[in-house]
Amino acid sequence: MEPEESGNVWEQEMCDEDVAVGPGLRVSRIYSCLGIWYALGTVILLPLVEARHLAMLPLMPSVVGGWSTFASFRDRNLFTFLCAHEVMNDICSDVVAQAYTLQQATETSTSEQRLAIDVRRVARSTSSAMLADDFPFLAWSRFLHDAFLHYLARLPAGVSTVLARPFIQAFTKMVVTQLVYEPVSSGGYLVIQALLKGRSWRGAVSELRRKLYGAWRNGLVYWSLAHVSIFMIPYWWLQPLADNVATMFFNAYLSILSNAEADEEDDE
Numbered sequence: 001m002e003p004e005e006s007g008n009v010w011e012q013e014m015c016d017e018d019v020a021v022g023p024g025l026r027v028s029r030i031y032s033c034l035g036i037w038y039a040l041g042t043v044i045l046l047p048l049v050e051a052r053h054l055a056m057l058p059l060m061p062s063v064v065g066g067w068s069t070f071a072s073f074r075d076r077n078l079f080t081f082l083c084a085h086e087v088m089n090d091i092c093s094d095v096v097a098q099a100y101t102l103q104q105a106t107e108t109s110t111s112e113q114r115l116a117i118d119v120r121r122v123a124r125s126t127s128s129a130m131l132a133d134d135f136p137f138l139a140w141s142r143f144l145h146d147a148f149l150h151y152l153a154r155l156p157a158g159v160s161t162v163l164a165r166p167f168i169q170a171f172t173k174m175v176v177t178q179l180v181y182e183p184v185s186s187g188g189y190l191v192i193q194a195l196l197k198g199r200s201w202r203g204a205v206s207e208l209r210r211k212l213y214g215a216w217r218n219g220l221v222y223w224s225l226a227h228v229s230i231f232m233i234p235y236w237w238l239q240p241l242a243d244n245v246a247t248m249f250f251n252a253y254l255s256i257l258s259n260a261e262a263d264e265e266d267d268e
Contacts, residue, residue: 024141027099034092038248043087046134046241047075082240086134087126089244093251101256124196125255131248132188133146138240140181145236170231177227178220186215186254193258211257220248 017033051068194204226246
Protein backbone atom coordinates (compact mmCIF):
# COMPACT_ATOMS: atom_id res chain seq x y z
CA MET A 1 0.00 0.00 0.00
CA GLU A 2 1.31 3.49 -0.86
CA PRO A 3 2.14 5.97 1.94
CA GLU A 4 -0.53 8.61 2.40
CA GLU A 5 0.28 12.17 3.41
CA SER A 6 -2.22 13.47 5.97
CA GLY A 7 -1.21 16.86 7.37
CA ASN A 8 1.97 16.28 9.31
CA VAL A 9 1.37 12.59 9.83
CA TRP A 10 2.57 9.77 7.65
CA GLU A 11 0.35 6.73 7.83
CA GLN A 12 1.54 3.59 6.08
CA GLU A 13 0.79 -0.12 6.22
CA MET A 14 3.83 -2.35 6.75
CA CYS A 15 2.63 -5.63 5.28
CA ASP A 16 -0.53 -7.49 4.27
CA GLU A 17 -1.16 -8.88 7.74
CA ASP A 18 -1.45 -5.32 9.12
CA VAL A 19 -4.15 -4.24 6.67
CA ALA A 20 -7.60 -3.41 8.05
CA VAL A 21 -6.41 -3.34 11.66
CA GLY A 22 -6.20 0.45 11.81
CA PRO A 23 -4.13 3.41 10.60
CA GLY A 24 -0.41 3.74 11.16
CA LEU A 25 2.31 1.21 11.88
CA ARG A 26 2.38 -1.55 14.44
CA VAL A 27 4.65 -0.49 17.30
CA SER A 28 6.14 -3.97 17.54
CA ARG A 29 6.93 -3.87 13.83
CA ILE A 30 8.45 -0.40 14.15
CA TYR A 31 10.93 -1.65 16.74
CA SER A 32 11.93 -4.73 14.77
CA CYS A 33 12.23 -2.93 11.43
CA LEU A 34 14.17 -0.03 12.92
CA GLY A 35 16.59 -2.46 14.52
CA ILE A 36 17.21 -4.27 11.23
CA TRP A 37 17.54 -1.14 9.11
CA TYR A 38 19.68 0.64 11.69
CA ALA A 39 22.11 -2.29 11.83
CA LEU A 40 22.28 -2.51 8.02
CA GLY A 41 22.67 1.24 7.66
CA THR A 42 25.46 1.31 10.23
CA VAL A 43 27.37 -1.46 8.46
CA ILE A 44 26.99 0.29 5.10
CA LEU A 45 27.63 3.88 6.15
CA LEU A 46 30.38 3.47 8.75
CA PRO A 47 33.83 1.92 8.17
CA LEU A 48 33.17 -1.14 10.31
CA VAL A 49 33.25 -3.97 7.76
CA GLU A 50 36.17 -4.03 5.33
CA ALA A 51 36.81 -6.27 2.32
CA ARG A 52 39.32 -8.31 4.32
CA HIS A 53 36.53 -9.25 6.72
CA LEU A 54 34.30 -10.45 3.89
CA ALA A 55 37.22 -12.37 2.40
CA MET A 56 37.07 -14.72 5.39
CA LEU A 57 33.50 -15.68 4.48
CA PRO A 58 32.44 -18.10 1.74
CA LEU A 59 31.44 -15.34 -0.69
CA MET A 60 31.98 -14.91 -4.41
CA PRO A 61 35.10 -12.91 -5.32
CA SER A 62 32.90 -10.43 -7.19
CA VAL A 63 31.02 -9.66 -3.96
CA VAL A 64 34.25 -9.02 -2.06
CA GLY A 65 35.62 -6.93 -4.93
CA GLY A 66 32.44 -4.88 -5.14
CA TRP A 67 32.47 -4.21 -1.42
CA SER A 68 36.16 -3.24 -1.61
CA THR A 69 35.36 -0.67 -4.31
CA PHE A 70 32.46 0.72 -2.28
CA ALA A 71 34.54 0.82 0.92
CA SER A 72 37.27 2.78 -0.85
CA PHE A 73 34.68 5.28 -2.10
CA ARG A 74 33.18 5.54 1.40
CA ASP A 75 36.58 6.13 3.00
CA ARG A 76 37.30 8.95 0.53
CA ASN A 77 33.98 10.56 1.42
CA LEU A 78 33.85 9.61 5.10
CA PHE A 79 32.42 12.94 6.29
CA THR A 80 29.48 12.66 3.89
CA PHE A 81 28.76 9.10 5.01
CA LEU A 82 29.11 10.10 8.65
CA CYS A 83 26.53 12.85 8.15
CA ALA A 84 24.21 10.35 6.43
CA HIS A 85 24.52 8.03 9.42
CA GLU A 86 23.82 10.91 11.78
CA VAL A 87 20.63 11.75 9.89
CA MET A 88 19.55 8.09 10.00
CA ASN A 89 20.46 7.96 13.68
CA ASP A 90 18.40 11.04 14.55
CA ILE A 91 15.38 9.89 12.53
CA CYS A 92 15.41 6.51 14.28
CA SER A 93 15.74 8.21 17.67
CA ASP A 94 12.59 10.26 17.23
CA VAL A 95 10.54 7.40 15.80
CA VAL A 96 11.55 5.28 18.81
CA ALA A 97 10.59 8.19 21.07
CA GLN A 98 7.15 8.47 19.46
CA ALA A 99 6.57 4.72 19.74
CA TYR A 100 7.66 4.65 23.39
CA THR A 101 5.43 7.63 24.23
CA LEU A 102 2.45 5.85 22.66
CA GLN A 103 3.22 2.73 24.69
CA GLN A 104 3.25 4.70 27.91
CA ALA A 105 0.00 6.48 27.07
CA THR A 106 -2.10 3.43 26.16
CA GLU A 107 -2.95 0.20 27.90
CA THR A 108 -3.13 -2.02 24.82
CA SER A 109 -0.38 -4.54 24.17
CA THR A 110 2.58 -3.60 21.99
CA SER A 111 1.47 -6.04 19.29
CA GLU A 112 -1.87 -4.19 18.97
CA GLN A 113 -0.65 -0.60 19.24
CA ARG A 114 -0.33 1.38 16.03
CA LEU A 115 1.56 4.62 15.52
CA ALA A 116 0.93 7.30 12.89
CA ILE A 117 4.41 8.81 12.62
CA ASP A 118 4.53 12.59 12.94
CA VAL A 119 7.02 13.45 10.20
CA ARG A 120 7.18 17.12 11.17
CA ARG A 121 8.27 16.13 14.64
CA VAL A 122 10.87 13.78 13.11
CA ALA A 123 12.18 16.69 11.03
CA ARG A 124 12.32 18.98 14.07
CA SER A 125 14.13 16.43 16.19
CA THR A 126 16.59 15.55 13.43
CA SER A 127 17.40 19.22 12.80
CA SER A 128 17.81 19.90 16.52
CA ALA A 129 20.13 16.95 17.01
CA MET A 130 22.27 17.81 13.98
CA LEU A 131 22.72 21.43 15.07
CA ALA A 132 23.07 20.88 18.82
CA ASP A 133 25.13 17.68 18.96
CA ASP A 134 26.12 15.92 15.74
CA PHE A 135 28.24 18.64 14.15
CA PRO A 136 29.40 20.17 17.45
CA PHE A 137 30.72 16.83 18.73
CA LEU A 138 32.93 16.49 15.65
CA ALA A 139 34.59 19.77 16.58
CA TRP A 140 34.60 18.97 20.30
CA SER A 141 36.32 15.60 19.94
CA ARG A 142 38.96 17.16 17.68
CA PHE A 143 39.46 20.02 20.15
CA LEU A 144 40.01 17.65 23.09
CA HIS A 145 42.41 15.53 21.05
CA ASP A 146 44.51 18.52 20.00
CA ALA A 147 44.37 20.12 23.46
CA PHE A 148 45.73 17.00 25.14
CA LEU A 149 48.54 16.69 22.60
CA HIS A 150 49.41 20.35 23.09
CA TYR A 151 49.41 20.48 26.88
CA LEU A 152 50.82 17.04 27.69
CA ALA A 153 54.18 18.10 26.28
CA ARG A 154 54.20 21.19 28.51
CA LEU A 155 53.26 19.62 31.84
CA PRO A 156 55.76 18.27 34.37
CA ALA A 157 57.01 14.81 33.47
CA GLY A 158 55.19 13.08 36.33
CA VAL A 159 51.84 14.66 35.57
CA SER A 160 52.27 14.13 31.83
CA THR A 161 53.03 10.43 32.35
CA VAL A 162 49.84 9.94 34.40
CA LEU A 163 47.60 11.87 32.00
CA ALA A 164 49.04 10.02 29.01
CA ARG A 165 47.57 6.73 30.25
CA PRO A 166 44.58 5.87 28.03
CA PHE A 167 42.03 5.42 30.83
CA ILE A 168 43.10 8.54 32.75
CA GLN A 169 43.01 10.57 29.56
CA ALA A 170 39.56 9.22 28.64
CA PHE A 171 38.27 9.84 32.17
CA THR A 172 39.57 13.42 32.15
CA LYS A 173 37.97 14.10 28.78
CA MET A 174 34.70 12.64 30.06
CA VAL A 175 34.69 14.96 33.11
CA VAL A 176 35.36 18.04 30.96
CA THR A 177 32.69 16.92 28.48
CA GLN A 178 30.11 16.40 31.22
CA LEU A 179 30.79 19.80 32.77
CA VAL A 180 31.11 21.86 29.58
CA TYR A 181 29.84 20.15 26.45
CA GLU A 182 26.77 18.21 27.60
CA PRO A 183 24.90 21.13 29.25
CA VAL A 184 25.48 23.28 26.15
CA SER A 185 24.50 20.48 23.76
CA SER A 186 21.36 19.44 25.65
CA GLY A 187 20.39 23.06 26.20
CA GLY A 188 20.84 23.83 22.52
CA TYR A 189 18.66 20.86 21.59
CA LEU A 190 15.83 22.00 23.89
CA VAL A 191 15.97 25.59 22.65
CA ILE A 192 16.05 24.65 18.96
CA GLN A 193 13.15 22.21 19.43
CA ALA A 194 11.10 24.89 21.17
CA LEU A 195 11.80 27.47 18.46
CA LEU A 196 10.97 25.01 15.67
CA LYS A 197 7.67 24.26 17.42
CA GLY A 198 6.81 27.94 17.08
CA ARG A 199 7.56 29.14 20.59
CA SER A 200 8.98 32.60 21.16
CA TRP A 201 12.54 33.11 22.35
CA ARG A 202 11.18 33.84 25.82
CA GLY A 203 9.19 30.61 25.76
CA ALA A 204 12.24 28.64 24.57
CA VAL A 205 14.35 30.02 27.41
CA SER A 206 11.58 29.19 29.88
CA GLU A 207 11.52 25.60 28.64
CA LEU A 208 15.29 25.46 28.89
CA ARG A 209 15.17 26.51 32.53
CA ARG A 210 12.55 23.89 33.35
CA LYS A 211 14.17 20.94 31.61
CA LEU A 212 17.94 21.41 31.26
CA TYR A 213 19.02 20.30 34.73
CA GLY A 214 16.85 17.18 34.55
CA ALA A 215 18.26 16.30 31.14
CA TRP A 216 21.84 16.75 32.34
CA ARG A 217 21.23 14.84 35.58
CA ASN A 218 19.47 11.93 33.88
CA GLY A 219 22.24 11.61 31.32
CA LEU A 220 25.04 11.80 33.88
CA VAL A 221 25.54 8.07 34.45
CA TYR A 222 24.80 7.12 30.85
CA TRP A 223 27.19 9.61 29.29
CA SER A 224 29.88 9.10 31.91
CA LEU A 225 30.14 5.42 30.94
CA ALA A 226 29.61 6.08 27.23
CA HIS A 227 32.16 8.88 26.95
CA VAL A 228 34.88 6.99 28.81
CA SER A 229 34.43 4.19 26.27
CA ILE A 230 34.32 6.65 23.35
CA PHE A 231 37.42 8.57 24.43
CA MET A 232 39.34 5.33 24.91
CA ILE A 233 39.33 5.00 21.12
CA PRO A 234 42.85 6.14 20.09
CA TYR A 235 41.88 7.92 16.85
CA TRP A 236 39.79 11.04 17.39
CA TRP A 237 38.00 10.71 14.03
CA LEU A 238 36.60 7.32 15.11
CA GLN A 239 35.13 8.82 18.29
CA PRO A 240 32.23 10.59 16.51
CA LEU A 241 31.35 7.26 14.88
CA ALA A 242 31.00 5.60 18.29
CA ASP A 243 29.23 8.67 19.66
CA ASN A 244 26.65 8.35 16.87
CA VAL A 245 25.51 4.97 18.15
CA ALA A 246 25.46 6.07 21.80
CA THR A 247 23.59 9.26 20.92
CA MET A 248 20.65 7.40 19.41
CA PHE A 249 19.30 6.38 22.81
CA PHE A 250 19.85 9.73 24.53
CA ASN A 251 18.36 11.65 21.62
CA ALA A 252 15.22 9.53 21.98
CA TYR A 253 15.06 10.64 25.62
CA LEU A 254 15.61 14.30 24.66
CA SER A 255 12.87 14.04 22.04
CA ILE A 256 10.45 12.70 24.64
CA LEU A 257 11.48 15.40 27.10
CA SER A 258 11.25 18.29 24.64
CA ASN A 259 7.87 17.16 23.31
CA ALA A 260 6.33 16.50 26.72
CA GLU A 261 3.44 18.71 27.78
CA ALA A 262 4.90 21.99 28.97
CA ASP A 263 3.96 23.46 32.31
CA GLU A 264 1.26 26.08 32.09
CA GLU A 265 3.13 29.29 31.49
CA ASP A 266 2.55 32.38 29.41
CA ASP A 267 4.52 32.30 26.19
CA GLU A 268 4.41 35.97 25.38
